[in-house]
Amino acid sequence: MERSTRRILAGAGVGLPIVALGARLWASQGSTPRLRDEGGRPLSEGIATLEQVRLGGVDQWLLMRGRSIHNPLLLYLSGGPGGSEMAWVRHFNAPLEDHFLVVHWDQRGAAKSYAALKDRDGLTVDQFVSDASELLELLTSRFSQEKVFVVGHSWGSILGVLLAQRRPERIHAYVGTGQQVNFLENDTVSHLHAYELAMRYGDNKALALLARIGPPPYTGPDLARRYMTLVSLASRHAGRGGLFPEMLSSMLKAPEYSLRDKVHFFLGLKETFPRVYPRLAGLDLEAQVPRLEVPVWFLLGREDYVTPSEIAVRYFDGLEAPRKTLLWFEHSGHSPQFEEPGRFNAILTQQVRTAAEARPEALPH
Template structure:
């Protein structure tokens, strides 16, 4: 761990749920509140490409990124698929929050969940409000089955609109979700990315390359990153597909904010709009990102960071 008088820059291995897992902790304001990111995927660990877009946040928060069980540096071939359940990840998340609050002598944290991580985030906001100042959902998942149908229909419409016969043929061949396998889902996601329903500009691979820092990455990390994505998807996709937060989490007692890209059809923004209308919460609203798809925190990092900073004082007890 590298420390200066007012700086933390740490990459650490800790035990969560009896499993070795890795976290990064960065801050130029160690007296500030904790901001914990729950990455997407499942399996898209982000420690090695989070430093650049989150740099401004370090001046206001203790910024924590966590490679979840089976992902990135926390991938281990000895992890059993039977351990990879939403309940296990919820226990890991809760244990991590309790570890961080005790370590830094804080009562609560700000919690950010992106995509897959937004399932964990909303469920934790509902079950452990005593640990959370506010919850921020990015590309918020609501109803996975409905969202996949909306995403597929959007992709097919774009293929027809652009007279892309190859896309039309491939999409019609796999048909409407639920898909029979991950390869079929991958075909839909490939065309969705091409039609700019994942990111408004570029793609996830270019985003990772543009933001990765040599101090946070190695060849072994990259290998674990790739293996972790496949292992996590294979282990969690079926359970994830049955998520319907509209039914499972109709109310919370902490402020809730959804950061939504207006071009997000990976997890369609329309469902977040529906959810925020019926969700019972002391404070709730959608923050729109006009030039983003599914990754507004990477596509429009300044706007995202400014929003997080604006919550200071407002939601702290």
């Protein structure tokens, strides 16, 4: 009896520190490394911070990094809904921090802002855009700048266009990549491409999965699983292959995500996406946003079959804007910023930023 008690106590003695460590890791908010010069000294004008802010009545998280707080603001809008690309932007697009004050926002329900899911009534497209509008005011006021560059990816490209329509006076330029345009047409054409790719490569497993999930639009309790399966199949033979392990690794290693955030990274998509996705049923930017009052850049993957580029091109051709530029990424699918990051970063720093700073009469039309 005494031996058993000693074994239990010994086990507890080992287990309690582990439990305590796990609790500390779970309660951690994460951190981001300081920016330093070539000699390893912290940059006096730099910023590297994770902050919680109040947007739309709920707490949400920002990552802000830049070698100078006087550099132009760049707001990155992640794909989703419920997705966080904070770790990937840090991993693939860190050079942007030399030229911009880069702000990554975990939207309500995503990773670090997962707790905002408690406000279920706030999971509307209009509320997300309203949150983004508040964020523009917060950033321009804090850093004494009039305007912000906005980059939107996938779901974030919907928010980006709607934000540019609502707040043109606060936006230098809008940059869309993985640009979504029309909810129903997008998913229908994506399904067709996935089928064509499976047939071209003799991918019987993909064909079986496509038959199992059926054609969009998706409804019901398993809509998130069916949609994510479609995304996977539409990306299967497109763009830069073998990127997933690097993306997963960078997410798991990111110091900006605590242990809790890494769990919420997956739960955020699982729980937020099915609540917002059905609200996109009537989305058609061609009809709803035929004109923008800001310069527009579309950076499109030639092999983007998730948000099919041919739809984005049609929208771009008909869109009225002061200036607009479309550039192709020949070796990319849905995410040129991660598949061809060097070129993506160079375009933003050498072309987009420069164009916004040039005199209007010096710009090409």
